[in-house]
Amino acid sequence: MRIKICGITQPQQGKTIVSLGATALGFICVPSSPRYIKVEQIRAIVEQLPEKVDKIGVFANATLEEIKQTAIDSGLTGAQLHGDESPEFALQLRELLPDIEILKALRIRNTEDIDKVLHYTAYIDTILLDAYHPQQLGGTGKTLDWDILEQFSPACPWFLAGGLTPDNILDALNQVHPNGIDLSSGVERAPGDKDLDKVAKLFERLGNGE
Numbered sequence: 001m002r003i004k005i006c007g008i009t010q011p012q013q014g015k016t017i018v019s020l021g022a023t024a025l026g027f028i029c030v031p032s033s034p035r036y037i038k039v040e041q042i043r044a045i046v047e048q049l050p051e052k053v054d055k056i057g058v059f060a061n062a063t064l065e066e067i068k069q070t071a072i073d074s075g076l077t078g079a080q081l082h083g084d085e086s087p088e089f090a091l092q093l094r095e096l097l098p099d100i101e102i103l104k105a106l107r108i109r110n111t112e113d114i115d116k117v118l119h120y121t122a123y124i125d126t127i128l129l130d131a132y133h134p135q136q137l138g139g140t141g142k143t144l145d146w147d148i149l150e151q152f153s154p155a156c157p158w159f160l161a162g163g164l165t166p167d168n169i170l171d172a173l174n175q176v177h178p179n180g181i182d183l184s185s186g187v188e189r190a191p192g193d194k195d196l197d198k199v200a201k202l203f204e205r206l207g208n209g210e
């Protein structure tokens, strides 16, 4: 299973989190987020990471050009679209950046929101389901209603996100069956400052980097 730890801002924390078992790190490229990180800082972290680790930039309603430039300048391997990007936007991004993974995040309130996944699967690589929050786009620490996801099996791989922690991860995975999980505030001391004890506890619970 893929394990993405998101909201990385510090090079040493990134390296340690990978050594503990993360398969992907996420960098928040949304200027209004307290976890925002600049291109040069992402580049400095990415350069120190093993090639096999996925380096995902998280964007919300950025332009195609902004995403392209950030991806090229910082060495990202993936772009997570966490705003109101349309399926057409995802397709245009794919044409612009054919070699990077495109993840579309959807913020889920109810089963109707889950149905929106169908509109995206032909244009992206991976779906990511996050919790809905009326004021915040992400990093909210809010969990989804896992009950409505028990039978969720889209036509492309998917990540479960939203309020996951070392304490609730096994309950989540008993109920839903994603291809990957994504954690941010649940393994943090403060926004952008990861709690390495919590990250270690997460991997212990998962069976040491499984």
Ligand SMILES: O=C(O)c1ccccc1N[C@@H]1O[C@H](COP(=O)(O)O)[C@@H](O)[C@H]1O
Residues within 6 Å of the ligand: 006, 007, 026, 028, 030, 033, 034, 035, 058, 059, 060, 082, 128, 130, 137, 138, 139, 140, 141, 142, 161, 162, 163, 164, 182, 183, 184, 185, 186
């Ligand atoms: O983390 C942020 O600040 C953020 C800002 C804007 C868009 C997405 C953001 N984070 C994403 O939120 C989810 C879940 O976070 P959490 O585990 O509930 O704290 C994750 O996919 C992050 O990439």
